[in-house]
Amino acid sequence: MSAFENVTVIVIHGAWADGSSWEPVIRRLQQQGFNVVAAPIPLTSLSEDAAALRRTIVRTQGPVIVVGHAYAGAVVGTAQDERVKALVYVAALAPDEGETVADVFYHDEPHPKAPHLAPDSDGFIWMPDESFSEAFAQYATAEQIALCRAVQRPISAKSIREPVASPAWKTTPAWYLIAEEDRMINPKTQRFMAQRMKATIRSFAVDHTPLLTSPDKVADIICEAAQATLD
Template sequence: MVHGAWADGSSWNQVIAPLQAGSLDVIAAPLPLTSLSEDVTALEHAIERTQGPVVLAAHAYAGAVISATRNERVKSLVYVSALAPDEGETVADVFYREPPHPEAPQLVPDEHGLIWMPADGFASAFAQHASPKQNALFAATQRPIAVACIQEGVQRPAWKEKPSWFLIAEEDRMINPATQQFMAERMGAKIHSEKVDHMPLVTAPELVVEIILEAMGPARP
């Protein structure tokens, strides 16, 4: 499990628990969110802690991170309302491909080059289907993403060779659903399109679990 911006590995808790209940080995890769290259390195270090075939599941920004893996043990890729730049593109290129939702927050870097989510952005756009308590926790525990993460061009993405799945969040107010549809079709992914918000791993975890289990097919011996 690979988390996106303004989050950490705990954002996957409601997906991890049922997978573990099915006797699967699951870990959440901690990303520093300092640059795309450094995040890819952090993912590779997490993969080194595993054995056997691997399925990578990414949320949002982390789609670019899992796309950069070169590990031969990675058999499938799962994109959950994620970003998947093609070779030579940046995360910003695809994120800003379509006009933002009217409720989308204004994202401006601070003097340190870090982008923080405005506190009210969690309830209005990040996870509008989550409870007020959940969104208050998101705001309190958010981790900023560095501008460098979204400005680095990607190399040839792994989805050109590895089977991929994509959950399109039809009610996403952060990443335009039309952009998600474009990326999913471009990569030739197995597409699931549902009326969920940007954070289905929290607001509709059963859907995410179902897709991950489906993606395990190529990873089974």
């Protein structure tokens, strides 16, 4: 019997992705005995994404660990529920009260290979195809990159412009995986946010999407958060 069989890990994808981006980590967590659910957020506004997370939490029972990648860090911060025992940020954005996702995303200078991002005529922001291999996940396999391009989901500009309320990391223990070779979110920005959160920090020489390229490291930090908060 696994010590984690009554624990649910909710994983949340970021912009330009869907739940399939978590597949390597989901398999590893399931092998550890966790229940795992990928929250299907619409990427239409931060409020609507937060509502999708709340609906996902309601569907679970017992203690919950909420994990977010990139943009989804802002969504993780809305997880104000007594059953949520820990928050895990994977190269994720963590705006403070009154800030927007854009405020923290542009906190420091961009990487030279970071994509140029601008909304289309419908107000949605798409990732240029070449940027999946140049910045989003430069250490991913060709097969992984092809899948990322195929399932890409745009994010509404509204999502990154909406100020956040008081985030859950102010009252819930948090862990932060800093991706030191991230070309999307400056590692300096990640460290600033993690330190401000007073998170437990784990730092690795990984790209922006370690859930694809270093899933063992991501699964390990989730297990660490569960062990520390559920004993």
